[in-house]
Amino acid sequence: MTLVLRFDRGTLRLDDLPASYDPPRAIWDDRTACFRAPAYAYDALLRDARSRGVRVDDRVASARLAAPLGCRAPSLRDYQQAALDSWCLRGRGVVVLPTGAGKTRVAIAAIASCAVPALVLCPTRALLDQWEREVGRAYDGDVGVMGDGERRLEPLTVMTFASAHRHLDVHGARFGIVVVDEAHHAASGFVAEALEMCVAPLRLGLTATAPRAGSAEEARLADLVGPIVCELGVADLIGTHLAPLDLVQLRVALDPDERDRYERSYRPFATLRAAFARARPGSDWPSLVRALGMSSDGRAALRGFQRASALAAFPSAKRALVRTLLARHRDARTLVFAASTDDAYAIGQDNLVPVITADIGRAEREEILARFSGGRYRAIVSARVLNEGIDVPDASVAIVVGSSLGAREHVQRVGRVLRPAPGKRALVYDLVTSATTDDRRASSRRGALDRPR
Amino acid sequence: MIVLGERELSWVERGAVAVPAYLTARDEVWLRELTGELADLGGLSADEVDDRLAGRMVDLGRAHGVRGRVVAGVRRVLGRWWSTVVASAAPPARIRSVLFDLAASASRDAAIDAAASALGVDRAAVLEGLFADRPGARRLVAPAVVPAPGEVVLAYNLALVQGLILRSSETRVRVRSHVRSVVRLAKLRRLLCTYVPSAEGTTIALSGPLSIFHQTTKYGHALASFVPAAFSTPAWELEATCVLGHRRLRVVADASDPIARPHALPRETDSAVERRLVRDVRKLGRGFTLERETAAIPVGGGVCFPDFTLRRGEARVLVEIVGFYTPEYLASKLRALAAVRDRHPVIVLVDEALACADTDLVGATLVRYRKSVDAAALLDAAEALWRA
Numbered sequence: 001m002t003l004v005l006r007f008d009r010g011t012l013r014l015d016d017l018p019a020s021y022d023p024p025r026a027i028w029d030d031r032t033a034c035f036r037a038p039a040y041a042y043d044a045l046l047r048d049a050r051s052r053g054v055r056v057d058d059r060v061a062s063a064r065l066a067a068p069l070g071c072r073a074p075s076l077r078d079y080q081q082a083a084l085d086s087w088c089l090r091g092r093g094v095v096v097l098p099t100g101a102g103k104t105r106v107a108i109a110a111i112a113s114c115a116v117p118a119l120v121l122c123p124t125r126a127l128l129d130q131w132e133r134e135v136g137r138a139y140d141g142d143v144g145v146m147g148d149g150e151r152r153l154e155p156l157t158v159m160t161f162a163s164a165h166r167h168l169d170v171h172g173a174r175f176g177i178v179v180v181d182e183a184h185h186a187a188s189g190f191v192a193e194a195l196e197m198c199v200a201p202l203r204l205g206l207t208a209t210a211p212r213a214g215s216a217e218e219a220r221l222a223d224l225v226g227p228i229v230c231e232l233g234v235a236d237l238i239g240t241h242l243a244p245l246d247l248v249q250l251r252v253a254l255d256p257d258e259r260d261r262y263e264r265s266y267r268p269f270a271t272l273r274a275a276f277a278r279a280r281p282g283s284d285w286p287s288l289v290r291a292l293g294m295s296s297d298g299r300a301a302l303r304g305f306q307r308a309s310a311l312a313a314f315p316s317a318k319r320a321l322v323r324t325l326l327a328r329h330r331d332a333r334t335l336v337f338a339a340s341t342d343d344a345y346a347i348g349q350d351n352l353v354p355v356i357t358a359d360i361g362r363a364e365r366e367e368i369l370a371r372f373s374g375g376r377y378r379a380i381v382s383a384r385v386l387n388e389g390i391d392v393p394d395a396s397v398a399i400v401v402g403s404s405l406g407a408r409e410h411v412q413r414v415g416r417v418l419r420p421a422p423g424k425r426a427l428v429y430d431l432v433t434s435a436t437t438d439d440r441r442a443s444s445r446r447g448a449l450d451r452p453r
Numbered sequence: 454m455i456v457l458g459e460r461e462l463s464w465v466e467r468g469a470v471a472v473p474a475y476l477t478a479r480d481e482v483w484l485r486e487l488t489g490e491l492a493d494l495g496g497l498s499a500d501e502v503d504d505r506l507a508g509r510m511v512d513l514g515r516a517h518g519v520r521g522r523v524v525a526g527v528r529r530v531l532g533r534w535w536s537t538v539v540a541s542a543a544p545p546a547r548i549r550s551v552l553f554d555l556a557a558s559a560s561r562d563a564a565i566d567a568a569a570s571a572l573g574v575d576r577a578a579v580l581e582g583l584f585a586d587r588p589g590a591r592r593l594v595a596p597a598v599v600p601a602p603g604e605v606v607l608a609y610n611l612a613l614v615q616g617l618i619l620r621s622s623e624t625r626v627r628v629r630s631h632v633r634s635v636v637r638l639a640k641l642r643r644l645l646c647t648y649v650p651s652a653e654g655t656t657i658a659l660s661g662p663l664s665i666f667h668q669t670t671k672y673g674h675a676l677a678s679f680v681p682a683a684f685s686t687p688a689w690e691l692e693a694t695c696v697l698g699h700r701r702l703r704v705v706a707d708a709s710d711p712i713a714r715p716h717a718l719p720r721e722t723d724s725a726v727e728r729r730l731v732r733d734v735r736k737l738g739r740g741f742t743l744e745r746e747t748a749a750i751p752v753g754g755g756v757c758f759p760d761f762t763l764r765r766g767e768a769r770v771l772v773e774i775v776g777f778y779t780p781e782y783l784a785s786k787l788r789a790l791a792a793v794r795d796r797h798p799v800i801v802l803v804d805e806a807l808a809c810a811d812t813d814l815v816g817a818t819l820v821r822y823r824k825s826v827d828a829a830a831l832l833d834a835a836e837a838l839w840r841a
Contacts, residue, residue: 009643009662010671029665031647031658038666165671169643169662193669299521345584352556352564354549359587364546368553376557 002055005045007063010169010197012037012045016057024048039172040224043201060199063173065117068155070140073112074105077241083230084109087204092226094183094205098234099388099415100242103206104131107179108138110204116176117155119200121164121191123182125362126385131158131181146171148362161185164194177202180225182388184209184408187217187224195224208415209408234411234418242418243396243426249442251432252317262436266308269301305437312436313339313402319350325399325429326351326379332427333372333395334379335386337413339402344383347401353379356386387412394421398428403441410445455533455608456677457616461526464617464697464704471695471702473617474523475610475711481602483517487527488599491535495595499537502593526616530609534600537591541582542574548582607713611684614691614712615677617704621693622660622668624676626683629654633745633758638682642675650750654688668696681716684708726804726825727760727774733828734763741765741832743772750793757789759799763835770798770835774826787817798838802826 003023004015014026014035024044026037037045042060049056076084083095083106091114097103111118120131125148135156136143144154147163153171178198180186183205186195195203205225211217218228238245254262269292276288283291292298326334338344341357348355354368354377371377373394380386387409398417403409417426432442463474476484490509494502510524539545551571556564569576584590600608618624628635632655639646639659649656659679661672676693683689690707706712734743742764750757750771759771773790790799801817820826820834 009645011662027665031645031660031665036662036665038663169671190670193663193671196663296521341587342589345587349580349583352553352561354553355584357587361546364549367550371554377553378557 002057003049004057005042005060007039007060007173007199008036010039010172012039012042012060012199014045018054021049021052021054038196039168039199040196042199060173064176065153065155065174067115067117067176068111068139068141071108071112071115071118071156072138073109074138076105076109077102079230079232079237079241080106080109084113086229088113090226090229091202093203093229094207094210094221094225094227096207096210096228096231098232098237098242098418099208099412100419101232101237103181103208104134107181107204107206108135110202111135111156111177111179112138114177114202116202117174118157118177118179119164119175119198120156120158120179121161121181121186121194122158123161123185123191123388124358124385125160126365127181127388128158128160129362129366161191161194164198165190168194168197172197173199175200177204179203180205183207183221183225184211184217187211187220192220192224209411234415238418241420243420243424245414245418245426245428247414247428247430249430249432250321251434252315252321253434254312254315254436255317258311258315262308262311265304265311266437267304268297269305269308272298272301309437310340310342312433312438313404314343314346315433318401318431318433319346321431322347322399322401323351326353329397329427330378332378332397333375334397334399335395335413335416336379336381336399336401337386337403338381338383339404341383343402344381347381351379351381353377353381355381357383358385360385384409386416394419396421396424396426398426400428400430402431402438403445406441407445454615454678455530455612456619457526457529457612459616459620461522461529462613462616462697463520463523463526464702466702469701469703471617471697471704473610473613473704473706473710475613476523476527476606477711478603478606480517480519480606483513483519484527484602484605487513487524488531488602488605491531491593492595492599495593497593498590499593500589503589526613527605527609530605530612531600533608534596536594536596537588538594539586540592541585542578543572543582545582545584545586548572548579549584552579552583604713607711610711611681611713611715614704614706614710615680617695617697618680618693619670619673619677620668620697621673621676621695621704622664623658624660624680624691624693625656625658626680627654627656627690628683628686629688631686632657635682635686636758639679642679644672644675644679657683681714684712684714685716726822730761730826730828730831733826734832737828737832739765739832741835750797757793759790759793763800763831765835768839770800770838772800772802772831774802775804790817798835800831800834800838802831 001016001018003017006013014023014037017023017035023035025041026035029036046056046058080102083097087093087095087110095103095106120135122128122131128145128147132143132145135158139156141156142154144152144157146153146157146167147160153174178200184207185191186205203225205221210228210231211221234242272292273288276283276291289302292302322336336347338347344355344357356365356368368377368380372380395417398413400413414428417428430442432439464471465474494505510528511521514521514524552564552568555567559567565576565579569579572579636646636657644659645662647658659676661669661675663669664672683691688708693704695702695704731743734741744762744764759773761772763770763772771793775786790801793799799818800820802820802822805821805823818834818838820830
């Protein structure tokens with residue numbers, strides 16, 4: 001008997017299975033009276049069947065697009081070449097490099113070396129544009145784009161994570177390699193679902209901040225994309241392949257009125273948290289939030305905690321300090337990172353500098369970045385959109401006003417100003433409100449630049 | 454589609470069954486209060502509305518014994534009627550482009566004055582409009598007619614059931630009519646369907662291809678967006694396996710539940726050709742009736758849904774219109790009809806414009822047509838089949 005393998009809505013359908021063969025990762029599906037496996041098990045299934053001498057009628061491969069002709073590999077630095085070599089050994093894996101270290105070049109070199117239809121997945125529309133441009137420079141053909149209102153499928157296609165989730169049940173068999181940008185997002189949720197629906201045997205993940213070693217996220221990422229095959233932190237490349245960095249922490253205090261409001265908002269939460277810690281020592285943050293969420297007092301305490309945190313992230317002293325720093329660095333290109341979009345808009349309104357958030361449309365975002373790159377704008381404010389990926393080559397000063405996502409976010413933000421340039425020395429201000437939740441957050445991100453995970 | 458989020462879902466557990474905590478006529482008192490207050494907030498920014506309502510919603514919940522998540526869910530559902538607009542003297546993106554450009558080389562005051570002049574608005578309007586398009590700054594617009602509390606109850610209950618179904622890996626619905634249209638909608642959402650026809654209707658089990666491995670948001674959304682179609686049919690019943698609060702629970706609902714039916718019932722006929730055929734058969738007056746097929750006919754492991762049943766007295770013949778053609782599509786359709794033909798006579802109407810080869814149509818009783826079906830020829834063919 002010949003095992004017939006078909007792609008079916010993001011899964012693999014296995015028909016005419018030899019009685020003695022137990023296919024890996026496939027289970028019997030009563031609904032359609034066949035064995036079924038998630039699409040990403042395609043390579044493992046084929047290898048296993050062949051190793052056991054099972055004949056396979058592979059009808060999945062016929063859906064694959066033609067190989068992209070005329071894709072040129074860029075020149076690579078020694079550590080980029082080492083990362084590529086390490087990935088090539090298995091054709092699966094995650095490359096962890098700091099922002100500015102040239103992950104995109106590694107990916108394009110990988111695509112060029114494989115000569116199979118390629119899919120690049122990225123989290124945002126801003127990154128979609130950027131990948132289209134970067135890939136377009138190295139490829140003679142038309143680059144396919146799915147996302148941000150476009151639906152063009154080509155042998156070399158870029159998609160947002162959201163589009164991939166929507167379309168890979170149909171197009172999941174079209175590609176031989178999938179590149180996952182900001183791969184730390186791919187370990188869970190709808191991005192993981194999208195990767196499950198794709199058959200591509202070759203998989204390359206790119207990130208500056210891999211999941212914690214030994215975590216469930218790391219295991220899931222290894223299953224869907226591959227293990228970490230190369231890992232370098234900011235400290236490994238600063239001064240050689242990344243710009244040298246000065247990190248300056250500036251501390252501010254709440255004014256008396258803010259301190260009073262902070263304490264009133266924070267105290268009920270602190271009381272309940274202490275009681276919870278006594279009752280369940282060693283419990284983690286999600287357990288605490290779950291427990292507090294079960295009573296109206298607990299929910300009110302959580303709301304108070306959020307108010308206190310928001311106040312600590314952007315008190316009047318930070319507001320004034322941002323004004324001073326922007327004036328001081330009026331001649332430098334400066335990125336300002338706020339904890340929330342509301343804070344980002346407040347900074348934009350105070351200082352009359354442009355703001356990039358998810359609410360800002362594509363055309364306006366591109367105009368802001370073009371004026372920033374051209375030197376017309378000297379500063380841009382953002383909350384999260386500029387954390388990852390967007391290429392801002394000439395920024396040399398970063399002002400971290402507040403953060404909400406911890407050490408990983410901090411590494412990403414600092415990386416924004418580390419792209420090397422002749423004579424460049426990057427400067428990062430980390431603004432911290434003393435004796436508040438903001439202080440504790442700053443402690444948790446201290447040292448994050450030395451250790452990638 | 455407004456679907457409630459996890460923190461807005463409300464249900465009552467009875468063993469392994471989660472019964473949706475529907476709003477009822479008893480809730481109309483506080484709903485009237487809430488919609489009345491919201492109607493008075495027209496013109497405020499979305500952030501201001503949220504600030505004012507935050508405390509008020511807690512008070513309402515306490516006063517009427519309603520859980521906070523229910524009030525929050527209602528607030529979300531009311532978004533269907535209350536919209537927001539950008540209120541600015543000039544397009545905010547234009548203000549930003551002009552002002553930030555000027556501010557790059559001038560003092561703050563000088564830049565604002567110059568921008569006001571360039572945009573033809575006053576100084577205050579420049580700052581007011583600068584970020585007036587961000588979601589929290591948009592102004593609330595009350596609907597011309599505030600929805601009646603009863604209407605809100607039905608809309609909330611639909612959003613609640615859809616929110617629960619969103620977390621399901623498999624949903625079973627029993628429908629008593631319009632089976633074909635309901636299945637067509639499910640297949641458009643790329644759901645896997647299996648059927649069990651019975652005297653009480655057809656039970657359709659719907660799930661995503663990946664659901665045998667785990668629950669997925671992709672097909673959860675597909676199921677949630679599909680269920681209103683089933684709710685449009687009479688006497689429907691639903692049962693779904695859902696993951697709620699880390700537990701697997703069965704959600705049950707049926708046509709007696711107070712749920713909105715926003716989905717228009719499918720039309721009896723799909724195309725001009727079909728509508729004309731129904732009319733012509735009626736006009737001929739030879740004792741025939743042409744009915745849109747509503748019941749699924751079991752074929753092997755699945756079911757078949759021919760377009761029509763042509764009846765005269767006890768005799769009947771199934772009628773299938775082939776208005777779309779690829780060799781693969783036609784072959785699969787003829788295979789299904791051949792399986793049915795053992796039990797029911799079948800006539801296939803083929804559009805000549807499709808240029809189907811005769812070899813593609815072997816074994817079928819054919820009536821070819823051009824633009825419209827000759828109803829008399831169809832009835833003749835039916836009589837010939839019955840005689841045979």
